[in-house]
Amino acid sequence: MLLYEEVSARVSEMIRKGTYRAGERIPSIRALSRQMRVSVNTVMESYGRLENSGLIEARPQSGYYVRSPLPEALSGAEIRGAMEDIVPNPVTIGDTALQVMAALASPALVPLGGGVPNPDLLPMDKLHRMLASEAKRFRSQSIAYPPAQGHKRLRTQIAKRSLNSGCPLAPDDIVVTSGCVEAMNLALQAVCRPGDTVAIGSPVYPTFLKSIQWMGLKALEIPSNDQGMNLEVLEYAIQHNPINACITIANFNNPLGSLMPDTKKKELVRLLAKHDTPLIEDDVYGDLAYGPSRPVSTKAFDEKGLVLYCASFSKTLAPGYRVGWIAPGRFREKVAQLKTLLNIATASPTQFAIAEFLTNGGYDHHLRKIRRVYARQTALLRDAVGRYFPAGTRVSHPEGGYILWVEMLEAFDSFKLYKAAVREGIGIAPGRIFTLGDRYRNCFRLNAAFWSERMEQAVETLGGIAEGIGVTRRSGRDRYVSL
Numbered sequence: 385m386l387l388y389e390e391v392s393a394r395v396s397e398m399i400r401k402g403t404y405r406a407g408e409r410i411p412s413i414r415a416l417s418r419q420m421r422v423s424v425n426t427v428m429e430s431y432g433r434l435e436n437s438g439l440i441e442a443r444p445q446s447g448y449y450v451r452s453p454l455p456e457a458l459s460g461a462e463i464r465g466a467m468e469d470i471v472p473n474p475v476t477i478g479d480t481a482l483q484v485m486a487a488l489a490s491p492a493l494v495p496l497g498g499g500v501p502n503p504d505l506l507p508m509d510k511l512h513r514m515l516a517s518e519a520k521r522f523r524s525q526s527i528a529y530p531p532a533q534g535h536k537r538l539r540t541q542i543a544k545r546s547l548n549s550g551c552p553l554a555p556d557d558i559v560v561t562s563g564c565v566e567a568m569n570l571a572l573q574a575v576c577r578p579g580d581t582v583a584i585g586s587p588v589y590p591t592f593l594k595s596i597q598w599m600g601l602k603a604l605e606i607p608s609n610d611q612g613m614n615l616e617v618l619e620y621a622i623q624h625n626p627i628n629a630c631i632t633i634a635n636f637n638n639p640l641g642s643l644m645p646d647t648k649k650k651e652l653v654r655l656l657a658k659h660d661t662p663l664i665e666d667d668v669y670g671d672l673a674y675g676p677s678r679p680v681s682t683k684a685f686d687e688k689g690l691v692l693y694c695a696s697f698s699k700t701l702a703p704g705y706r707v708g709w710i711a712p713g714r715f716r717e718k719v720a721q722l723k724t725l726l727n728i729a730t731a732s733p734t735q736f737a738i739a740e741f742l743t744n745g746g747y748d749h750h751l752r753k754i755r756r757v758y759a760r761q762t763a764l765l766r767d768a769v770g771r772y773f774p775a776g777t778r779v780s781h782p783e784g785g786y787i788l789w790v791e792m793l794e795a796f797d798s799f800k801l802y803k804a805a806v807r808e809g810i811g812i813a814p815g816r817i818f819t820l821g822d823r824y825r826n827c828f829r830l831n832a833a834f835w836s837e838r839m840e841q842a843v844e845t846l847g848g849i850a851e852g853i854g855v856t857r858r859s860g861r862d863r864y865v866s867l
């Protein structure tokens with residue numbers, strides 16, 4: 385056996401026996417070369433081969449990690465349905481879906497189903513101290529009506545950070561909002577009128593369906609995979625329907641976890657610009673990239689001011705502070721007017737606290753910490769699903785955020801799993817709440833933010849239930865075919 389083969393065999397065995405589990409970092413090249421008394425080149429050769437075989441993966445500037453044995457494809461979310469099925473639908477969210485969404489917020493359930501961040505990972509004490517000190521420092525400004533666009537101090541900090549997402553903004557390009565959802569709602573209201581059609585990546589984050597319904601719009605679901613929405617289908621949809629706006633979560637999508645490559649972001653912006661169609665981008669998870677830098681936004685490619693970029697600090701600092709923002713491009717005046725009309729402005733004290741955190745709180749250091757934790761926890765949850773769920777289960781492989789999309793065999797009914805799970809005190813988000821059509825019945829979403837032993841036990845219980853439910857033949861109602 386050659387030396388590098390011996391090293392590979394030793395590392396593989398340690399992984400097989402569970403010394404290093406999926407998502408865990410294995411020794412660095414230097415450390416292993418010292419431990420095994422072989423040259424750095426030998427370990428490099430060995431790691432290269434283990435990487436090619438899919439057992440480990442390199443993460444830039446971070447080291448080598450054990451990969452989960454699960455397949456990564458997301459065929460459930462890939463193009464399914466003939467082009468003629470790509471039609472706008474008036475949005476009426478069924479009672480069942482609404483009940484599921486309400487049930488998932490229950491604190492009584494093991495929180496695998498919701499989309500919320502883990503409060504233990506948020507800089508609670510520091511933020512609260514800053515909230516108090518800033519309220520003192522800006523005594524009268526804190527209780528007076530805030531400026532409609534938001535405090536300049538905060539907008540300046542957001543603008544300074546905007547280079548990270550590839551779109552250099554000025555403070556005046558930004559309107560502060562009460563979270564990302566308000567930003568998205570303002571964007572929709574600014575560019576659509578009742579009866580209009582919105583193209584949206586599917587599976588859809590359910591809150592968007594609620595917004596679209598509330599505004600009397602129609603939704604046209606564009607199938608997506610681990611690289612975001614299918615642009616061929618979008619182009620077809622644009623050619624055959626009047627599309628008034630498009631919504632995307634290009635970075636670490638909820639629920640797919642997908643990341644749209646930069647070339648595709650550029651292509652998306654170009655395609656919509658050709659038709660003068662506004663693009664509403666939700667980038668609430670962008671700062672949670674596992675790699676050393678965050679991905680750019682679609683706004684980075686916006687030459688015509690058609691991208692309305694929405695984000696918030698809800699996933700990284702404090703969802704309860706309700707601080708988000710929108711960079712509405714050419715719709716800035718309209719958005720600012722709507723914001724004033726709806727609630728005058730976003731509350732001042734939390735704006736000041738977040739601005740202070742961005743200035744002196746070590747936001748980047750904090751981000752590095754939580755990104756590492758979420759990367760690890762997401763890998764551990766993937767690994768647990770791989771261990772406890774029936775063969776054939778597929779799980780997304782996100783590069784940021786903390787959300788996983790699980791796809792069972794085609795005929796599996798994830799709603800049955802949801803109901804049985806709730807009876808066991810466990811929450812999961814069944815696929816059917818992410819669509820208006822008859823899709824994703826065999827899929828569900830999990831949240832890795834709260835990983836713990838209790839979570840692992842819950843996944844084991846879920847896997848047992850899933851095994852029991854098994855797979856039954858479905859009627860031929862769905863005409864899912866590959867395009």
Ligand SMILES: Cc1ncc(COP(=O)(O)O)c(C=O)c1O
Pocket residue numbers: 499500562563564565566589633638666668695696697698703707708
């Ligand atoms: C895609 C997406 N957008 C927006 C939000 C909510 O953002 P905010 O709390 O800032 O309104 C969430 C929360 O789950 C989300 O997943």
